[in-house]
Amino acid sequence: MIGSTHSKSDDILDVAxxxxxxxxxxxxxxxxxxxxxxxxxxxxxxxxxxKADLGVAVVQRYAERFLETxxxxxxxxxxxxxxxxxxxxxxxxxxxxxxxxxxxxxxxxESGALxxxxxxxxxxxxxxLLDWTARALEGEERAPSAAEVISALQGAMVLANxxxxxxxxxxxxxxxxxxxx
Amino acid sequence: MIGSTHSKSDDILDVAxxxxxxxxxxxxxxxxxxxxxxxxxxxxxxxxxxKADLGVAVVQRYAERFLETxxxxxxxxxxxxxxxxxxxxxxxxxxxxxxxxxxxxxxxxESGALxxxxxxxxxxxxxxLLDWTARALEGEERAPSAAEVISALQGAMVLANxxxxxxxxxxxxxxxxxxxx
DNA sequence: GTGTACTTACCTATCGATAGATAGATAGCT
DNA sequence: AGCTATCTATCTATCGATAGGTAAGTACAC
Numbered sequence: 012m013i014g015s016t017h018s019k020s021d022d023i024l025d026v027a028x029x030x031x032x033x034x035x036x037x038x039x040x041x042x043x044x045x046x047x048x049x050x051x052x053x054x055x056x057x058x059x060x061x062k063a064d065l066g067v068a069v070v071q072r073y074a075e076r077f078l079e080t081x082x083x084x085x086x087x088x089x090x091x092x093x094x095x096x097x098x099x100x101x102x103x104x105x106x107x108x109x110x111x112x113x114x115x116x117x118x119x120x121e122s123g124a125l126x127x128x129x130x131x132x133x134x135x136x137x138x139x140l141l142d143w144t145a146r147a148l149e150g151e152e153r154a155p156s157a158a159e160v161i162s163a164l165q166g167a168m169v170l171a172n173x174x175x176x177x178x179x180x181x182x183x184x185x186x187x188x189x190x191x192x
Numbered sequence: 193m194i195g196s197t198h199s200k201s202d203d204i205l206d207v208a209x210x211x212x213x214x215x216x217x218x219x220x221x222x223x224x225x226x227x228x229x230x231x232x233x234x235x236x237x238x239x240x241x242x243k244a245d246l247g248v249a250v251v252q253r254y255a256e257r258f259l260e261t262x263x264x265x266x267x268x269x270x271x272x273x274x275x276x277x278x279x280x281x282x283x284x285x286x287x288x289x290x291x292x293x294x295x296x297x298x299x300x301x302e303s304g305a306l307x308x309x310x311x312x313x314x315x316x317x318x319x320x321l322l323d324w325t326a327r328a329l330e331g332e333e334r335a336p337s338a339a340e341v342i343s344a345l346q347g348a349m350v351l352a353n354x355x356x357x358x359x360x361x362x363x364x365x366x367x368x369x370x371x372x373x
Numbered sequence: 374g375t376g377t378a379c380t381t382a383c384c385t386a387t388c389g390a391t392a393g394a395t396a397g398a399t400a401g402c403t
Numbered sequence: 404a405g406c407t408a409t410c411t412a413t414c415t416a417t418c419g420a421t422a423g424g425t426a427a428g429t430a431c432a433c
Contacts (some may be wrong), residue, residue, distance in 0.1 A: 019382080037219065042419095046278075062419065119351070120293060124214065124215025162348035170300070183344075221392065222392080231410090232392090
């Protein structure tokens with residue numbers, strides 16, 4: 012299948028990402044991934060020799076896709092408020108529709124136990140996201156800082172997840188948007 | 193040693209809490225705890241038969257101590273601003289002095305992979321903390337909601353931890369305090 | 374066009390390490 | 404004697420990882 016968008020390698024990353032977002036790095040095993048994909052664990056090692064390789068690949072793909080869906084932070088056809096709305100909506104949809112947190116929020120919380128290459132990739136994600144957010148809100152007077160925005164959203168996901176009350180995410184997200192006017 | 197504040201059981205909880213806050217539930221093992229305390233893993237099982245028992249005990253002790261240090265949310269001798277400052281300072285001190293996140297933030301992020309009694313204890317912690325915060329800010333006009341406050345602080349810890357920039361926590365904490373005037 | 378060399382993508386089988394957990398013995402205290 | 408706290412020793416299950424093999428596809432010389 013030339014040009015196929017569907018490879019076993021992608022399947023592995025899909026399953027690994029979903030599982031990591033649901034329970035963290037250690038809750039993912041080669042065997043479980045293999046069983047769900049329909050191959051053997053040795054075949055997962057073929058694509059990703061070490062678990063850290065898999066972890067880095069999952070984080071990097073997540074980061075790329077995420078920033079891609081956010082679009083350009085300086086698109087003149089869009090207001091800071093609209094850009095903030097889009098980042099909120101991205102997180103909200105995942106949380107409500109699939110019950111999944113931000114991958115890097117989950118991994119960031121257990122950062123101390125991760126292989127260094129993985130935790131570095133997580134750090135890079137946040138650096139990129141902070142940068143995007145700062146640009147997206149540039150020029151706004153009463154706007155919260157990028158760190159405030161990202162902190163609020165990440166924390167709201169944890170809170171909603173831990174209490175089983177997804178509405179708590181909305182509460183924080185809408186307060187954020189209200190502050191931008 | 194009657195009345196001693198120092199028992200092996202406490203030692204076990206101390207070590208388990210520190211490790212869980214550094215790397216999550218799965219990063220803690222009976223063997224590692226035992227080695228650090230100076231006993232055998234079977235002895236840890238004597239005090240906490242199952243790992244979930246240990247997890248619940250760690251979370252409950254953490255929750256009790258935490259709410260204790262926060263004090264009464266309706267102490268008339270204190271302003272909402274002062275109460276907010278104290279909750280910020282509690283988290284800041286742990287993060288800066290020991291590099292440790294809030295236990296329930298770490299566990300809340302991987303909530304989906306925890307034994308149910310443990311994730312329920314984590315949920316109870318946040319319910320109690322939300323309640324304390326709502327009471328602490330009661331009557332304030334321009335004050336952020338309890339969910340906003342807790343979200344911001346939890347998220348700021350994750351962000352600071354993942355990026356290795358503890359200053360990012362302060363940035364969010366001080367913005368929070370500024371909003372209370 | 375076909376033999377040879379190489380690559381890709383899996384497989385079976387197994388390794389050593391470590392996880393949580395348990396049974397039964399021991400030592401000291403009341 | 405009985406209780407508490409710890410030990411030694413061991414179990415089963417699972418982990419990440421590796422070795423070695425197989426079948427199918429690709430590339431190229433002749």
